Amino acid sequence: MAKGKEARHIIKLVSSESNHCYFTEKNKNNTKDRIQLRKFDPVVRKHVMYKEAGKL
Template sequence: MAKSKEARSIIKLKSEASDHCYFTQKNRNNTKERISLRKFDPVVRRHVMYKEASKV
C-alpha cells in the first residue's frame, strides 16, 4: 500500500519588516492557503505580519 502524506507540515514564517523567521506547523487538510500571522519581531522590537515563506 502507498504511504499517505502527513496532514501536518512544518512551515517557515518570514517577517515583512526584517530577516527574522519563525518555524511552526500547520494542518494541510484544514488550511490549504498560505497563512499570515501577526507576531513579535525581536529585530525591530514590535509586532509585524509574518507570511508563510516555504515548507521545510
Template sequence: MASKKGNRIIIKLRSTESAHTYTTTKNRKNDPNRLELRRYDPTLRRHVIYRETK
C-alpha cells in the same frame, strides 16, 4: 502496507519588515492557503505581519 502521509507540515514564517523567521506547523487540510500571522519581531522589538514562505 503503505505508510500514511500526515496532514501536518513544517513551515517557515518570515517577517515582512526584517529577515527574522519563525518555524511552525500547519495542517494542510484546515489551512490550504498561505498563512499570514501577526507575531513579535525581536529585531524590531514590535509586532509585525509574518507570511508563510517555502
C-alpha cells in the same frame, strides 16, 4: 495498508520588516492557503506581519 500523505508540515514564517523568521507546523488538510500571522519581531521590537515562506 498504504499510508497516506502526512497532514502536518513544518513551515517557515518570514517577517515583512526584517530577516527574522519563526518555524511552526500547519495542517494542510484544514488550511490550504498560505498563513499570515501578526507576531512579535525582536529585531525591530514590535508586532509585524509574518508570511508563510514554504515548508521544510
